[in-house]
Amino acid sequence: MEIVKEVQAQGIQNIYRRNVERVLAALQVTTDFWKVVDYSDLPVPYASAIIRALAERGLVKIENDEILLTEKGWEVIREYNIGPYKDFSCEACQGRGVPFYKNIEFYRTFVEIAKDRPEPVQQFDQGAVTPETTVSRVLHMDMRGDIEGKEIIVMGAEDDLTGLAIALYGGYKRLLIIDIDERLIEFDNKIIKELGLKNVEARVHDLRNPYTDEFLGKFDVFVTDPPETFAAFKAFIARGIATIKDHGGAGYFGLTLRDSSIFRWQKFQKELLRIGAVITDIIQDFNDYMNWGYHEETKAAQVAPVKKAPQDIWYRSAWYRIELLPGFERTNEPISDEVFYLDEEGSTT
Template sequence: MKHYVEEVGARVKVDEGIQVIEKLLLACYFHPGISTKELARRTFLPIPVAAAIKKELIREGALEQKNGVHCTKEANRWVERRCGYRGIDKALYLKLMEANINEAVRLPEMKVILEGLAEEFARRPQVNVQLDQSKCTPETSLRRAILCLKHHSLVGKKILCVGDDDLVNVSLGMLLQQLFPAMEVPQAQIDVVELDERFIRHIHEIADRAQLPIRCFPWDLRNPLPSEWHAQYDCFFTDPPYTLQGMSLFVSRGITALKQKKGLPVFLSFAHKSPDFMLAMNREFVRMGLTVHAAHQHFNQYEGAEMIANRSQMIILETTAVTDAQVKDAFCDALYTGEVKRTLRTYRCMQCGQEVFVGLQGEVATIEELKNQGCPGCKNDTFLMVEKRHLPPK
């Protein structure tokens, strides 16, 4: 079977990443007779670039131009076998893709998923506030799964959940089952790395009972991911501790697991923060070579999370040619909110040697803020932690 995406990607320079070629093929598969202008609109490409990709796909025997653009029989088989769309409920898929997120969640076909999620969520373990856990609603979990589908990152893909007390993996699996009613195991792989053994057992029980394509691995994200997980996944979800350290660590571990391609999505749920905090967080994104594709305010809803007004935002990031994890080694600093608030650390500037106290009781609240501000003496942004003291609780 031909490798249409790779072969065309080698001949057409696509700054957006070769995944956009697959998206263009999918648009032709689900909308036979589509115009070149509409292909450009659906793939967010300039019309000349979309036309160039179309021309090369015609040359490869994947597309044909007759009253619009159509997939050939060979390309239809490629989409179904190679991309994993064989057996999909096309009517439901198109409904979900055309509707906005809130409309999609309310579709009649989603009712059975929400009912199943409500049952499973009622049985999930109590949250551990020391790990910054909180309970998202079933509707929120399903919204995340539909968002993944809309970004062409669900069907036929390898998905990683970097920590998952929100059971997004279960929503992803149930959505796949609804989209592929005649298939026992839809063509996708959903993996979870999670520290809390209670949630690991709960996820295993759900996956076995509902026959979902989910694997769950116990792992402390303070430690680097094993090499066999590196560069394996097409996207990842994370709802990390709402500290800059937590965000940087969880996103870094996810980047390590992502395939080394441009344009792969990162689904980051994070609390609404002040402009200064968001500026520091965006600088962290830049350090990691990520770009912000979209930010949906009040996307996530939680039960009993009054500290964040029971809401958080969904930030969709995308990889670039220079994406790289900020945290690669073992992480030994404060991570969770309680740790950050009651820990005082001393950092030494690697250039001039000046020492700075970091913590809510220090000169700067977090190391990320210190790196963004630079050393008070020389403005260098690299530091070495030389001492850490845990302050007594209030």
């Protein structure tokens, strides 16, 4: 397809024919740009560049913030035999494989408590997942044997209240929740005190700073949510692995195809293998993110071919589980601010 070369000419090299086909598949069932991003599993700048290239060729037109296929666009779809986007996800578990209602009392308790949570802020690259997502995370962890009797650290991921959810669920030996956002830690500590939760501590900590001995090699399981530049991913995962006691320890985190391409996923996965981890689970679109209030201030809003903000859930991430093998690498270096800078794929911070 010539469109691929036109998109590459815009400075986006990690693009190929299948990406264009996925956008055209999505456009057969929606006119909403943000749903196109969701259905095509592409970083926002990539989907935007493809839409603009399609518009320049007259294959789509943009009217009233809707992206409409033209007759010429339909001709191309027929020529290349591109079928429409399809979704056969299980409605009961919402595609996660873990129905949140399997522990309905836990879910109801978490929803009631989470309604007063602090709002996500752009300063810390925050975005909160749905309560159903958080509860399903905890159930999945327990199903994989990573809660009962375990020492767990949740690091830099409390905008989703995953640490608090584990605290409410119980069964762990020890739980430590650390985050840079004082609001989240204050909220957690308030609930911990009110409910008299045991063997759990929440404290403010900046992950850019190396760990002291009280963190190193003291936990069985870590949970984190790394920013998605390669340098930031590498740094955050290293922080998590540094806390693990021994081989057999596990880590959990999310990775998107909204801020990263599969080319970058390849780099992520190679790094995991290099440091002695094996990927045991990847559940695509496990994490559903609620729309955040600072959308208009993001690069995503600036590069989008429409002005309309997202109305429905569109930002999703895969849920990864890794397990550490004998001889895994443990490092504990300072993290530079430079690792968090946006690149050609990231756009939502």
